[in-house]
Amino acid sequence: MSNSSLPSIRRRLSSTVLVLTLLGTLLSSLAGGWIVRREVNELLDDTLQASADVLAELLGTQVRGSPAGPAVTVSGPAADKHFAWQLVGPDGRLALRSGLAPQQPWLTQPQVGFSDLGETWRVFGRPLGEAMLYVAQTGNERREARLEVGVASSVMAALVAVLCALWLRARVRRELRPLEHLSLAIQRHDPLAPGASLARPEREELLPIRDAIEALGQRLARRVANERAFTAHAAHALRTPLAGMDAQLALALRESPPELQPRLLRTRQAAGRLRRVVTALLTLFRSGVDLQWQSVDVAALLARLPVEGLQLDVQGEPQLRADPDLLAAALINLLDNALRHGGRQVRVEIRPGCIALQDDGPGVPPERLQAMQAALRAQDYEGHMGLGLMLADMVARAHGGRLQLVAAERGFAIELWLSPGG
Secondary structure (H helix, E strand, O other), X not given: OOHHHOOOHHHHHHHHHHHHHHHHHHHHHHHHHHHXXXXXXXXXXXXXXXXXXXXXXXXXXXXXXXXXXXXXXXXXXXXXXXXXXXXXXXXXXXXXXEOOOOOOXXXXXXXXXXXXXXXXXXXXXXXEEOEEEEEEEEHHHHHHHHHXXXXXXXXXXXXXXXXXXXXXXXXXXXXXXXXXXXXXXXXXXXXXXXXXXXXXXXXXXXXXXXXXXHXXXXXXXXXXXXXXXXXXXXXXXXXXXXXXXXXXXXXXXXXXXXXXXXXXXXXXXXXXXXXXXXXXXXXXXXXXXXXXXXXXXXXXXXXXXXXXXOEEEEEEOOEEEEOHHHHHHHHHHHHHHHHHOOOOEEEEEEEOOEEEEEEOOXXXXXXXXXXXXXXXXXXOOOOOOOHHHHHHHXXXXXXXXXXXXXOOOOOXXXXXXXXXXX
């Protein structure tokens, strides 16, 4: 399963923050709308009442009866813009009105306090002598005021919610950053390195994870050390008997009749390959794993390797910095692989930090080559390659490099990188 298909803490928290922000914005808008409607209505009603008191002081006239003539219209920009008023006599006839007020009385019967005339007017009435003073505001004006205040409050609520969401998102990233730092430290952590230890994490909650990984690394280091010790002891124990077998087979080849010599020769060759594998294992897992870096003459090293039946064509600059014992173990296994798979000639090209080998054998199909390369990249050796390639790759990684399989028109080509530049 790829990492992209796994749930992400950051994405889940960000989604939760976003959903809560949207939900909170919606709920706060609904609640704010209800509160705004109520408060704006109260404010407008208070304004109507205050306007009625001011108008009563300004008019200063007590109407004792109906006027003889038509109602007088009093207009003004301030009065006509937001409010309208009427002065209605005790007989229900209109005495005075503002320019915005209708020519018919709002109320023919005296009514003190607030009244709603459908959705058209909100009216406040107060006595003025024997007459009634009515101050009113249109329903459209009140709805517009509520809408403006509601929209403004909703926009501010949404803006605050967005800012809070951005801040929470940044906070989530900041709080998860120590976990990323711990992951990077774990990737660089080598429990086999002397004195290797993970740094103390930046958050208290990560301490148990760090301690668990430290304990796991120590257990793995002890297990690897035991396996290395066992391999080294086993290789030491096998080397002497194999040398004795080779000597006995050599003597048998000289004394045996001609018809038995091909079988004895194949047996001696198999024993030689086994001896070289044991030598490689002993070299790779010897005590003191630190590399002994030296300037190695690769051509001279190849000439000393006990691989019979192969013709080597060495090209390039022969000097290369490496651990000579480990390099010999890797090369002898790669050449032995070429010999066992039908190769008779091997072209060896020495480059800076790299040794490229190509034999004249049958090679492998491209699909198989890609599968082997993927296994090498993942260090998944089991079932994908033999011991020779595995040992060569381990030697390359011990040097900080890698083993690279190369597509070739003929034979099997491989590059042994001994530095990270490959």
